[in-house]
Amino acid sequence: MSSPILVIGALGNIGTEVVRQILARGGKVRAADMDVNKLRERLGDSVEAVRFDFTDPTTYEATFKGVQKMFYMRPPHITNIQRDMVPSMDAAKRAGVTHAVFLSLIGIENTKYVPHYKVETYLKAINMQTTFLRCSFFMQNLNTTHRREIKERNEIFVPVGKAKTAFVDARDIGAVAAVALLEDGHAGRNYDLTGSERLDYWEAARIMSEVLGRRITYRNPNPLYFLIETIRRGTPFMFALVMTGLYTSTRFGMAKPITDEVERLTGISPITFRQYVTDYEDAWK
Numbered sequence: 001m002s003s004p005i006l007v008i009g010a011l012g013n014i015g016t017e018v019v020r021q022i023l024a025r026g027g028k029v030r031a032a033d034m035d036v037n038k039l040r041e042r043l044g045d046s047v048e049a050v051r052f053d054f055t056d057p058t059t060y061e062a063t064f065k066g067v068q069k070m071f072y073m074r075p076p077h078i079t080n081i082q083r084d085m086v087p088s089m090d091a092a093k094r095a096g097v098t099h100a101v102f103l104s105l106i107g108i109e110n111t112k113y114v115p116h117y118k119v120e121t122y123l124k125a126i127n128m129q130t131t132f133l134r135c136s137f138f139m140q141n142l143n144t145t146h147r148r149e150i151k152e153r154n155e156i157f158v159p160v161g162k163a164k165t166a167f168v169d170a171r172d173i174g175a176v177a178a179v180a181l182l183e184d185g186h187a188g189r190n191y192d193l194t195g196s197e198r199l200d201y202w203e204a205a206r207i208m209s210e211v212l213g214r215r216i217t218y219r220n221p222n223p224l225y226f227l228i229e230t231i232r233r234g235t236p237f238m239f240a241l242v243m244t245g246l247y248t249s250t251r252f253g254m255a256k257p258i259t260d261e262v263e264r265l266t267g268i269s270p271i272t273f274r275q276y277v278t279d280y281e282d283a284w285k
Contacts, residue, residue: 004030004048005181006063006070006097011038013140014103017174018071018181019043027182032063054084057091064095069181072123073103074115076145079238081118089122099129099187101180103173105246106134106192107254113245129187131180133173136194136255139276140170142208143283145243150216151284156205157219159226159247165201165255166194169271172262179265192259195270204273211277212284223248 005022009015010031022029023046031039032052039049052063054075064070070092078084092100100123105116123130142150149157173193180186199207201218208216221229223244230240249255262270 002028003066003068004028006030006032006067008032008052008071009073009075011035011042012073013138013144013170014073014173015071016042017170018177019047021174021178022181023047025178025182027178030067054078054088057087060088060091064092064097067095067097069099070097070101071177071181072100074119077236077239079115079242081115081122085119086122089126093126093128097128099131101131101133101177104132104134106136106194106257107249108134111249111254114242131186132190133176133180134190134192135173136166136168137250138170139167139273143280147283150208154215155217155219156201157221157226158201159221159223159244159251160201161220161251162200163251163253163256164198165250166198166258167273168193168195168262169276172266172270175266175268176262191261191265192257193261194257194259195273196258197272198256198258199273207274208277211274211281
């Protein structure tokens with residue numbers, strides 16, 4: 001019997017899509033996250049559900065045992081990579097995991113201060129075969145991280161200025177991850193994943209307004225005000241700081257490039273921003 005493909009963070013936006021895409025292609029999945037009951041509710045009996053906590057080494061053995069390939073990601077709240085993620089990477093290596101597909105960040109070569117860079121560097125340092133999915137901003141950030149401000153305040157609150165972003169849909173990332181995990185030839189490769197269009201946030205707000213039937217406004221705070229206000233609204237300091245750094249990089253063009261990697265690797269055109277908003281319309285009602 002073939003070994004299962006491990007999906008870390010299977011309850012997240014991207015992880016859930018990775019699981020679905022692997023299953024759709026006939027793969028076998030071990031889905032790992034903090035809550036086994038939620039895993040079973042969301043993903044059903046078609047996966048092996050295991051509890052995994054980056055900060056709890058007692059969960060490592062059951063998670064990594066018998067696995068050769070894994071989808072690996074950094075939870076947004078984790079910023080101390082040495083303390084909170086390096087032990088799990090070491091455990092995966094000891095258990096026999098040979099190939100990690102890691103959810104990374106587009107433009108990371110120029111943003112080495114972000115936690116993703118430290119994960120990439122460490123995976124290579126322990127001689128893990130890697131495929132780095134260096135993604136532009138997820139469309140799904142708008143129905144998760146920014147859901148409340150859109151739903152309750154009818155605003156998109158990010159400090160990006162006039163810069164454009166080639167948003168990418170989580171479903172497209174999941175499809176690419178499944179290809180990289182199920183097919184040969186992707187170890188040692190880095191893929192910059194984007195959508196097929198670049199939008200500034202005024203354009204994004206206009207599309208959302210048209211689909212949702214009410215006016216959504218793009219608020220364009222300066223980075224310092226964004227940091228202060230984001231913390232005031234309840235976001236933990238380190239998470240808010242990382243968000244501010246990423247959006248500041250976007251302000252200087254990090255997320256502007258468009259690539260054809262999604263279509264080249266999956267054979268399907270990337271999901272458009274309008275289609276995303278239509279599909280997730282209920283999230284902001």
